[in-house]
Amino acid sequence: MQHAVKWKAATPWASERIPPHVARVPTMLRPIEGRFYQWLARTQTAADAAVVDLGAFVGGSSARLAHGLSQSGHAARLHVYDRFTASEALKQRMLYPAGVAPFPGEDTFELAKSHLAPWHRRITLHRGRIEDIGWCGDPIRVLCIDAFKSADATDAMVAQFFPSLVPGRSVVVHQDFLQPTQPWLVALMWALRDVFEPLAYVRHATIAFRCTRRILPSHLRKARVARLSDEDLLSAIAKSRRAYAGWGIGQPLRRMETVLQASPGCRVAHMMTHERKRFAA
Numbered sequence: 001m002q003h004a005v006k007w008k009a010a011t012p013w014a015s016e017r018i019p020p021h022v023a024r025v026p027t028m029l030r031p032i033e034g035r036f037y038q039w040l041a042r043t044q045t046a047a048d049a050a051v052v053d054l055g056a057f058v059g060g061s062s063a064r065l066a067h068g069l070s071q072s073g074h075a076a077r078l079h080v081y082d083r084f085t086a087s088e089a090l091k092q093r094m095l096y097p098a099g100v101a102p103f104p105g106e107d108t109f110e111l112a113k114s115h116l117a118p119w120h121r122r123i124t125l126h127r128g129r130i131e132d133i134g135w136c137g138d139p140i141r142v143l144c145i146d147a148f149k150s151a152d153a154t155d156a157m158v159a160q161f162f163p164s165l166v167p168g169r170s171v172v173v174h175q176d177f178l179q180p181t182q183p184w185l186v187a188l189m190w191a192l193r194d195v196f197e198p199l200a201y202v203r204h205a206t207i208a209f210r211c212t213r214r215i216l217p218s219h220l221r222k223a224r225v226a227r228l229s230d231e232d233l234l235s236a237i238a239k240s241r242r243a244y245a246g247w248g249i250g251q252p253l254r255r256m257e258t259v260l261q262a263s264p265g266c267r268v269a270h271m272m273t274h275e276r277k278r279f280a281a
Contacts, residue, residue, distance in 0.1 A: 011200075013039035022067045025115045026098040027060020028146070033175070034064045036202045040142055041068025044171055045076050049139035052161065054130055055146030056082045058095065058108050059115035061175075065144065066119035076141065080116070081126045081133065084109040131156040140164045146175040151184045151226040151267035158188065159220050165211040171199065178205040178252040180259040181272035184225040187236035191223040193243075201247050230264055 016035035027034060041064070045051055051069060056062045062080045069076055085106040086095065096102060100111065109127055116123055126133050130147055143161060148154040165172065174189070176182050189196060189209060196209040228236075234257055241253045263272045 012043075013202075016042075018064065019067065021118065022063050024099070025060045025063040026058055026095055026100065027064070028057055028094065029061055029064070029175070030204065033202050033206050034060070036200070036206065036208075037061055037064040037144065037173070038068040040171065040173070040208075041065040041078075042071045043068075045069060045072055045074070045141050046169070047074035047076050049141035049166055049169070050077050050079055051142045051144075052079045052081070052135070052140050053144045054081050054148075054157065054161070055175075056080045056084075056112065057146075058084075058086070058100075059112040061144060061146065062112075062116055062123070063119075065142075066116060066123060069122060070119060075122065078119070078123045079126060080112075080123055081130045081147065082112070083129065084112055084127050131160070134160045135164060137164055139166050140170055141166060142171050142173070144173040144175065148174075148176065148182065148185055148188075149269045151228070154184055154188060155224050155226050158223060162211075162215045162220070165215060167211055167214050170211040171208055172196065172211065173206060173208045175206050176269075177207040178249055178256070179269070180252065180256040181269040183233045183237060183256050183260050184228070184267065186240050186253070186256065187225050187228055187233050188223055190236040190240050190243075191225075192219060195219055198244070198247075201249060205252070207249075226267060230260060233260055 013036040014032065016039045018034055018038060022038070029037065041051055051065055053062045053065055059080070062078060066078050069078060086108050087106060091102075113125065131153060140161065143165065148157065174185055177185050177189075195211060195213040195215055197212050199208045199210050201207050237253055237257050241250055244253070259272055266272055
């Protein structure tokens with residue numbers, strides 16, 4: 001836990017400056033999370049391993065990662081995954097207020113490409129369902145996750161991406177770790193507590209972990225979350241709440257328990273949305 005204490009206490013990313021051309025790219029990240037992403041790519045990456053962004057929306061998180069990489073002094077590549085679609089409601093809520101000109105349809109691929117054009121030489125875009133695309137098997141140094149929106153998708157992507165993490169080096173960033181509608185993330189990392197150490201809590205929902213050991217097929221079997229019962233998930237949340245005592249995340253974990261109890265058997269985040277809205281006030 002030395003790394004966790006050091007990162008939490010120092011929060012070196014807090015002073016990271018996001019340039020205007022990066023800040024203009026719409027994102028669902030909070031400002032402090034955006035600074036963390038940029039700092040992480042700038043300081044915790046290496047030329048011999050990729051950075052992967054699972055769930056990029058229209059490129060906001062990827063722009064912050066890409067700019068950080070551009071300041072890192074090496075040529076690591078950034079792999080960006082998304083379906084690159086947005087409903088009209090999402091466009092009205094996230095894109096148009098950010099200055100994006102209104103456009104017909106749900107396709108946001110060209111919009112994301114334009115946002116990421118300044119860094120196109122080091123970026124590979126992967127368009128479609130992430131579970132269907134998968135990963136090539138190359139080493140991954142930083143894995144940013146905003147795509148584990150169901151328990152089934154989580155199991156599929158963990159099996160595809162986690163074996164490429166580098167022990168002692170790789171960092172996994174769960175952007176939604178404390179979202180009350182995704183309790184399987186807490187259960188996942190509790191099951192993998194022997195191969196990950198928590199590094200940082202970036203308010204209000206992001207927690208980063210370092211991979212400490214090679215991830216074997218036995219770990220993947222142990223970490224499957226789609227098969228877990230509500231009782232299994234509640235147990236993992238309760239154990240995590242005790243393990244994270246002092247991190248200041250007890251309240252969101254208790255909220256997660258309440259939402260799960262109100263949505264028995266649900267393993268898809270958006271199907272818990274009503275309950276999330278109740279507790280977001």
